[in-house]
Amino acid sequence: MFDCFAGWLAVLSLVAPLARVEAPATPTFNKDVAPILFKHCASCHRPGEIAPFSLLEYKDAAKRAAFLAKVTGENRMPPWSPEPGFGHFKDERRLTDSEKSTLQAWAKAGAPEGDPGQLPPKPAFESGWVLGKPDLVVELPKEFTVPASGPDVYQCFVIPLPVTRDEAVVAVDFQPGNAKVVHHAILYLDSDGQGRAKADPVTRSFPSFGGPGIRPTGNIGAWAPGIRPIQLPEGTGRYLKKGSDLVLQIHYHPSGKEEKDKSRVGIYFSKTPIRHYVGAVGIRTRQWALRIPPGEPKFTLVDQSEPLPVAAKAIGILPHMHYLGKEMKVDAKLPDGSEIPLIWIKDWDFNWQGIYGYREPVDLPKGTVIRMRAVFDNSPANPRNPSSPPIRVTWGEQTQDEMCICGVQVVTENKKDLKQVMDMLHGDLGMILGGGGMPEDDETRSVAMARNKKIERLILWEYDADKDGMISKEELDLVPKSNRERVTLMARVIGKLK
Numbered sequence: 001m002f003d004c005f006a007g008w009l010a011v012l013s014l015v016a017p018l019a020r021v022e023a024p025a026t027p028t029f030n031k032d033v034a035p036i037l038f039k040h041c042a043s044c045h046r047p048g049e050i051a052p053f054s055l056l057e058y059k060d061a062a063k064r065a066a067f068l069a070k071v072t073g074e075n076r077m078p079p080w081s082p083e084p085g086f087g088h089f090k091d092e093r094r095l096t097d098s099e100k101s102t103l104q105a106w107a108k109a110g111a112p113e114g115d116p117g118q119l120p121p122k123p124a125f126e127s128g129w130v131l132g133k134p135d136l137v138v139e140l141p142k143e144f145t146v147p148a149s150g151p152d153v154y155q156c157f158v159i160p161l162p163v164t165r166d167e168a169v170v171a172v173d174f175q176p177g178n179a180k181v182v183h184h185a186i187l188y189l190d191s192d193g194q195g196r197a198k199a200d201p202v203t204r205s206f207p208s209f210g211g212p213g214i215r216p217t218g219n220i221g222a223w224a225p226g227i228r229p230i231q232l233p234e235g236t237g238r239y240l241k242k243g244s245d246l247v248l249q250i251h252y253h254p255s256g257k258e259e260k261d262k263s264r265v266g267i268y269f270s271k272t273p274i275r276h277y278v279g280a281v282g283i284r285t286r287q288w289a290l291r292i293p294p295g296e297p298k299f300t301l302v303d304q305s306e307p308l309p310v311a312a313k314a315i316g317i318l319p320h321m322h323y324l325g326k327e328m329k330v331d332a333k334l335p336d337g338s339e340i341p342l343i344w345i346k347d348w349d350f351n352w353q354g355i356y357g358y359r360e361p362v363d364l365p366k367g368t369v370i371r372m373r374a375v376f377d378n379s380p381a382n383p384r385n386p387s388s389p390p391i392r393v394t395w396g397e398q399t400q401d402e403m404c405i406c407g408v409q410v411v412t413e414n415k416k417d418l419k420q421v422m423d424m425l426h427g428d429l430g431m432i433l434g435g436g437g438m439p440e441d442d443e444t445r446s447v448a449m450a451r452n453k454k455i456e457r458l459i460l461w462e463y464d465a466d467k468d469g470m471i472s473k474e475e476l477d478l479v480p481k482s483n484r485e486r487v488t489l490m491a492r493v494i495g496k497l498k
């Protein structure tokens with residue numbers, strides 16, 4: 001927004017009355033700045049953590065005072081993507097205006113240290129399992145080696161869960177084995193052995209950017225630095241089918257030297273009977289519609305869900321795009337015409353995506369439609385563009401491909417209602433993006449199979465150029481390479497391959 005710190009200060013002086021009222025005349029590190037850094041920054045900016053430098057000591061903060069003022073003023077740090085006021089989330093990481101003014105005034109005054117007697121104690125960080133001893137702890141099958149440099153690594157580890165009866169998961173926690181390189185983790189479930197079939201026999205893992213590279217049967221949560229594990233309300237859980245594998249996708253960011261990781265996952269099961277299983281409404285733009293010309297700075301897609309067949313409460317949201325994603329806005333249009341904001345990310349950063357949990361569940365009456373609007377920037381001016389010069393970008397799983405999906409995690413009054421939600425058009429996607437699914441009986445399974453067929457027909461229809469109901473060799477050749485394997489498989493499974 002503002003080019004340099006000097007320009008920024010000039011603008012700031014226009015709003016000086018506010019700054020003067022709220023910020024101390026000459027803030028010092030010990031009295032005014034350390035409490036802000038300890039509270040909002042130290043969870044990542046301390047030795048051994050993910051951020052590149054510590055902000056616990058005066059000398060480390062003072063030499064970067066202007067930089068700290070700049071990045072907080074531009075809302076680049078702490079990393080938190082959603083726009084304020086558009087949905088209220090748990091664990092929002094945001095500085096108040098007065099905290100930002102304090103950092104600016106401190107930098108401007110030459111970063112004075114102040115009276116050592118006023119320095120608050122260093123923050124104590126919760127160590128071990130924050131929610132107490134988990135019911136089940138699993139870890140990476142083997143130590144994983146992260147190279148010293150090069151692109152980020154997205155690796156899916158297939159971990160069998162020793163669970164001998166169906167369970168309901170109420171919370172998960174994650175302990176990075178090496179906080180310097182572990183950027184975030186997503187915990188998928190796989191009850192049909194797809195991950196095992198794909199995994200390298202030695203590392204019991206496989207690389208996959210963006211999505212998990214298989215069709216998961218559920219998702220029990222995600223982890224990113226600085227986020228506390230969330231416990232579902234009593235009587236609510238995510239279904240975990242016995243015999244499932246955990247497909248743990250970890251995003252690693254190379255640190256400059258070779259690093260080893262052996263991360264661990266703690267899982268908590270419900271001790272009481274479950275009344276509400278968690279599902280999710282998936283919204284996905286048509287894959288065929290996502291064709292972004294090179295150079296296009298504002299490629300916009302809109303889509304929406306079918307009307308909700310039953311009333312539901314939204315408990316979280318998971319938007320997903322890749323590097324060209326710039327903006328995503330999701331809201332709910334109620335049958336009475338009113339609109340509820342669900343999330344708005346104006347400056348999408350693939351590196352800081354996550355599952356956002358609502359502070360209070362959001363009521364979505366029967367008939368509500370969830371609407372999504374996404375903007376992509378495929379211009380050379382986009383610093384996150386993985387291709388230089390820009391190339392034509394289509395739907396797919398690789399770094400240089402794109403996606404445009406969102407999952408709204410919901411709970412319903414009862415299991416019957418949840419089945420109806422999961423039977424909506426993109427029920428499979430809902431499962432991937434935050435539904436633990438639900439206990440499967442024969443009826444559920446046949447509903448799920450019919451639903452998958454419906455989606456597969458829809459996707460195949462998009463690639464069926466001459467609309468003869470079959471995918472020919474020539475049509476397959478037109479499918480973007482990154483998606484060809486999947487489309488071929490789908491066509492073969494439902495007997496549509498010519």
Ligand code: HEC
Nearest residue numbers: 040041043044050051052067068071072077078079225226
């Ligand atoms: C959730 C973790 C997290 C929190 C909280 C956090 N940071 Fe960071 N910070 C990072 C990481 C990781 C980087 C490295 C760049 C990146 O990956 O975005 C970084 C980079 C920075 C940079 C360098 C930016 C650049 O362009 O090179 C500054 C300055 C900074 N942080 C300041 C702060 C301040 C000030 C706070 C608190 C108000 C803060 N950070 C809170 C994780 C965090």
